[in-house]
Amino acid sequence: MVIFCGKSNNNPYYIKEADLNIKSIQELAYFIYNYAILISNSFITKNLILYIDNSLKLPKLASDLNEMFNKKVNLSDILIHILANSNYYSDEEITSFRKKLLKLLSLPEEDYILNAGDKLFQLKKYEKAITQYSKIAKTNNNAMLRLAQSYAKLQFYEIASEYFAELYKRTKSINVLKEAYFCLKLNGTVEKIRDIESRIDENLLADWEYDIVSKIIKVRKDETMKEYEDIFLMGSSYIKENIEALIKKWKGKYRYIG
Amino acid sequence: MVLGISLDENYACVCVDGDNNVLSLPFAVGRNLNTNTWFIGDEAKNENIDNGDIVIDKLFYIIRNDVPARIGEISYEAKELIKIFFSSLLSKYDNIEYVTVVVRNGDVRYLEKIKYALISYFKDSDKFKVSTYSEAFVSFIKSKDAEYYNDAVSLFDFTEKALTYYELVRYIDDNNIEYWKVDTEEHLALPLDLLSGDAGKKVCDNLLYDFAKRSISEEKHGNIVLSGLGFSDTSSYRDFMTYVCSFAKVETDVCFFAKSAYLLSMDILNNNFDENVMIITDARTMASVKLLATVNQVNTKVELIKPGVEWFDIKDNTFDIIVDGDTELRFEILKVIERVVNEEKFSIPEAMVRRQDKTNLLQICFMFTEQRIMQLSLIDKGFGEFYESSIEKRDKEIRI
Structure with a gap:
């Protein structure tokens, strides 16, 4: 058609x-x-x-x-x-x-909120999704998971890791702990990283490290990443001019946070 | 003040407010390197190299071939030179209400540069028109009583670079649509300096006579117009004149196209266009192009291009479509003169139609590069903020 x-x-x-x-x-x-x-x-x-x-x-x-x-x-x-x-x-x-x-x-209220959050997440409107998930995250594990993921998508890794850690306490899911570990690595929070490392098996940790490196390599191959890196290679006046535009773009995205 | 300007390879002719005294000036620009002043026309032709003058007298070729020209140490783009020419020419006239510039052929590169020069001068696209000799010829005929054009009207234009025949025929088709169709035929150029001797005049007469015999159709002829510097003296074209006078009234006007361009200006200002008459010239589209599509759940043919519109002036040339499941676009092309319908297909690249749920929003963009060549572009637009564009683009040339 x-x-x-x-x-x-x-x-x-x-x-x-x-x-x-x-x-x-x-x-x-x-x-x-x-x-x-x-x-x-x-x-x-x-x-x-x-x-x-x-x-x-x-x-x-x-x-x-x-x-x-x-x-x-x-x-x-x-x-x-x-x-x-x-x-x-x-x-x-x-x-x-x-x-x-x-x-x-006819959906129950909690499902309605979760669905609304998921639709916003799908649209990449993470800040709006956070507002929805926050309403039910205390009692709903799916909402808590999405809440943590939304913060991670916005690169608020420390907050995201806290929500993942909270969810780990509730579910004891090793995958959730892995997400928390990833966020801490990306944020560089050394003490908390060591705390997790001390709690898990060495082989598993090696697998996680391998995954992180693979993801970093993938991101570095991405055109957008290359664009950002190129800005820094161009010298100070160019950085100022272009980074300001980039920050302005990000500010628009994050205006609902804080 | 309303102007009509005709441009050929060597000359520009300017008709002001329909006055019979048409200004004819060489199509040339020059610059004095000492004073940094520009000059055009005869001033440019009378260059004084010792005085620091540099002249570009092949302006037409520079513009048509889009090559730069060097004056002193500076290289000027073709469009800048024509801008200087028109700016100097038009500044001679006060309170210009409208100007129409006509050229022999609808070469899009040439026309675009003239438009650029005029928009730079006027800063308003409603103050001018750029068109072709054929369109000016139509305006000339429209200015006459109906008796003048009951039968076919012919025009011979004889300049240093071209001998061209125009013939306007009126007819009504089976669908009761009235057509005014201008056909043109160009002969090899005859150098005007041939006319300086008797032998040369005789050669010209023979060539003109042969050309006339070949060109003038069997249609019943009403009137014949002779235009261009080659007809400034018709007394030596005995055979040719005898032949053309055998048809009907013959009139000669060396600056015919400048005066007709003025008439075209007046037609535009007075909106003197009959919607019931379809004019077909070298400046107009000769076919309708329809896209087979769905509108409000009904399969239909959406007309993208109407016949009889000026092809180099088409502005509303971008439309959006949503493609769901199809892998090609289908166009129906109806050639109005031949009454022939053709179908053209445009394969859509797979990368443009990958998205689901009717979110393959594509943009169709078209333009004419020549009267019978339409360039179609298909661009993936994404779907608003829901899906990003794949930046895929596909072009296709359709010959009409």
């Missing part, structure tokens, strides 16, 4: 719930279809309707949504109306979405 979408729109719409920008009706529909669990009642706003009207050039859909918004039509029906007018999903897919929505609404 080849779907004709027309001209590109360069004006993005920010979806606060997922810290995500979309630029087309197809992307909006895709978000609704695959990430419905992240959508709350505040998703449909006058701004979104204006965006659909002015930037996506879909006045008919915008007018329908405006009417539904004013009549306080329930959220599920509004979302389905968007999908049906998105030039993207078929009638069968919309029927399946309707069933998926019903399933979501």
